[in-house]
Amino acid sequence: MPKNTAAAPKDAATKPPAKRGRRSRDDAPTPNRADLIRAVLVMEKRDGPGSLSMRKLASEVGVSPRLLYTMVKNKEELYELAAASMLDRWTLPDTNQSWKERFATIIKKGLELSSEYPELARHGLLNSLDHNYPESASRIVNALRDCMLEAGLSIEETRQIQLLYNTVLLGALDLARNYSGNDQPYLLKELKGALDVAFSRILAGAEPK
Template sequence: MDETDLPRVLQQLWGIEGPARPGPKPAFHLSDIGRAAIKLADAGGLAAVSMSKVAGELGFTTMSLYRYVDAKDDLYVVMLDYAFGDPPKPDPEQGWRERITAWAEAFRDGLREHPWILQIPVTEPPLSPHQLAWMESGLNAFDGTPLTPQDRLSAMILVNIYVRGTVQLTSNMLSSGDEARAADRLYNQRLRMLATPDRFPTIAAGVDQPDSVQELDVDFDADGFRDGLDTVLDGIQARITRKG
């Protein structure tokens, strides 16, 4: 495979010179397109992003964007690459658990800052510069362990799935304000009514007293996220122990 087999958007992100397109000299950089699209998505969600709106944000015609991206999927590739930026660098003084925890928390923070990322379908493994840098950082977190390269990849993907799933699941629960608190109280009232001790005793035990989800010790800003992550890491530790 040579560089010309790469999609044009990846050639540009990697700084590879593909075949020149006819027309005037480019008036802006791919990073400008990425920042404009991210601004729209941060304000109005992924549905707010279109080729015409991005072009309008830049002050150019829609057709001018096609000198950079061939389709909306290419635009998503650019958005993802610039939204995450550089990954955290593993600290060699820390153990693997601390390193992958820092990686997971940085990944979580990126998703919370740009929640529209979770709306972009994952149709193929990452190939853009920043996404591969994040992959490399996550794999390097397991330096010093007996995990094979494939073991590291499986472990990193497991942590990735946990982070994505947790952020997706709790995105609405983490909202604030009177409306959110009222919704929490209503949910718990309904849960008490439906999850009776005779039918769902374990659920009922957890909602017997608190008046809101926040009072159930489910703080996904800190303890809840870390507790779940520790459970995932305990499983990885078990594999490390077997390998050792």
């Protein structure tokens, strides 16, 4: 019998395999901003200051880097969004408490957040020097101002102390960026303790006699 000479479909044997990697990531669902912010907070706390890049963030959320730019303009905008989200979670103390109690609670929480999210805190503090406060930060600044006014300080003294606090904390965070490994958490802890003592002493002396 003659052999079946029907040809196989053209190029069937040489058809290239489906592409993987970038194409599969591009086809993945695009994360929303909330997903990105959560990932930034996780990476900042887990990997430390200076660790964030668009490429690393893309890997964290499982998409290609170029897709991130459909959600945010750049890394700076990511920091602004993540810092605002961090501050939104900051619960202020009850106004029925004394100014000392309120002040101590606010300062303690601020130092804790600075230790956990140093790069986000640094970003927010840089903006504060230009009086560029997001709404999430303004309520905290106002709460601290009210404590100091109640303690007997003038408006100008209050402004100067807030500026001093922000500048010293920013300098501490910048210094900590030059340390890595086990040295960085230790240094941040030491600086946190020093700032806590310093500003508690300042306002302890401001109480009306």
